[in-house]
Amino acid sequence: MSETITATSEAAPAAPTSPAASTAPVQHLSMQQALNRALDEILAASPKTVVFGEDCGQLGGVFRITDGLQAKHGEGRVFDTPLAESGILGMSVGLAMAGFHPIPEVQFDGFAYPAINQIVCQIARMNYRSRGTLPMRITLRVPSFGGIRAPEHHGESLEALFAHVPGLKVVSPSDPHDAYHLLKYAVSRPDPVIFMEPKSRYWQKGPVTFRPETPDAGTADAGEPPEAGLTGARVVREGRHVTLVAWGAMVARCLQVAELAAEDGIDVEVLDLRWLKPIDAPALVASAGKTRRAVVVHEAPLTSGLGAEVAQLITQGCFDTLKAPVERVTGFDVPYPSGDLEDEYLPNIDRILFGIQRVLEYRRG
């Protein structure tokens, strides 16, 4: 692509997706199975946790994330609600006030919109409003993003909206290992967390490493978080020439792009942001400061998207060392299109490669 880049024959380092010690058991699970297992263990670990939403009980959820949990933990712990998202989230507030740890689900991302009042005006503010006496220990699971050719309102990217709201924290796992551990970690924390599950990755399998030596805590009552590393971003592929920043389903796509770019001698680093709020700014600065070029990739529309926040954090931390302005490869400023147009909308391999090319070939003046 650019003559300023020295071709390298070095193989890309293995993605550190299995961080635990070699003695830890590893299982190959889909993200759906990993999330199901995490919820099972969370319910077993803390009697105060409750899982509910539309079709969460007997059906096990439309994506089967809660499969079998009602039969195992009872109808009081895992239950179906009427079809009303504001009701589900408003009820979560009351349950949290009563000392429970609600883990509600909205069935699809677009159905979070009817509950926005409860999420923004209530869940996000109750701790503040009550001067810290009514913490909202709520983990809202939202099957998120596109890529499955679903009908309208079934493929939205709400991360910028959620991340903009004071009082909310937002996280999105990109593989089964992180899905399992991040969900357990999110539930263990005392603040409300929006847990955005990349639904197009539900059925992809990957290694999940468990930690049998320390009972993997489902709640804060069980002590320290299982992995300190869960609080920030992670480098899923190390590289020297350019940093791709992504989250959710786009992480896997960026890893594909990195493989292809390597054939052209471009050594791509892929940073999985994971936490969309709080954003791990030091990790962004470390990676982009090293590679001196960055491209943010997300499914959400461009304008006022989280890519702008990421670009600003990188610019602020690496202004002197950057070789090019931070580029963005994103969805477009259009309503999420119907299934036939999904491939045109989502950042694809070519568009991401063009983004890389833009930062590699950038010339000042």
Added chain:
Amino acid sequence: MDTTPTLVADDAAPLTHEQLRELYSLMAAVRQLDTAAVAWQRQGIIPGYAPELGQEAAQVGSGYAVDKSRDFVFPTYREMGVARAMGLDMVGYMSTHKATWHGGMYNPLESRFAPIQAVVAGSVLHAVGWAHGQTLSGKPAGELGAAMTYFGDGASSQGDVHEAMNFAAVMKAPVVFFIQNNGWAISVPTERQVAGGSVAARAAGYGIPAVQVDGNDVAAVFEATRNAFAHARSGNGPVVIEAMTYRRGPHSTADDPGRYRTLDEERTDAGEDPLERHRARLLADGTADEAFFAAAHQAAQDEEEAIRAGIEALGPRPGSEMFDLVFQETTPALESQAAAWREESEHV
């Protein structure tokens, strides 16, 4: 077809003379404080207030039925009388109107009174969630606490109220939906707000027992609420109470009712003054005498003065709270913003 279930009646004894007198004293205290709060706003002591003139019976009668050892109340922004009837710290309550903090200065877990709400139907769902928590707690029927959620004819138009009634009925959650129908949602009268003219009538659609009560009769309100609590606490599910009353004053200290109703209409439509009505009853049956009323009003005045002194003594809150109370676990971005704020504030 009659779809409304029957309310399980409470077998508690009728109100004692002492309780009837106490209800008057509470209403007198509420009237005094409410009137004073409007004056405080005019004097610049507080920036704003939502008066409840005329709703003393609805609020005191219902709040008096709350068992603070097990129930929980979910108010909006016009439930000062409920707070007073429940014995809350009224300096803490009024501090919200002083704008020292949103939602109250007290600990809701101790006061059993959830934060004050401007999004008026939002907390109706919280009551359902809290009440379902009572069910999930495994307590036997009879030992359950109940949630009581307050809202008005205006809030009843919001979808959350319908979702809440449906959820509560499906889950048999111990909730008392207490509607104060004061005739006005700011400037819009009930007939242009509530289809059918009654919120209570909607309960039938959810299979919830409902009662409509004279909201200017404090004893009637108390007894209706006590019955509703007995029904809910016994595991029979939710109850709807609609107290028919009248907002005699403006919606808030920023409102001008003269733009949407005349003084003549106010006089005609307001109905009986709840204090006068209860006073007449107490005098008629010999429960109280003039000396009692004089003492009650003196006590109300003394209380109001103490509360005003407490409000005026409240200093400004430390600005750092703005950052400290957003999360239980703060974020690096907030820490950084707080640090910048501290540094830049030194030059102010």
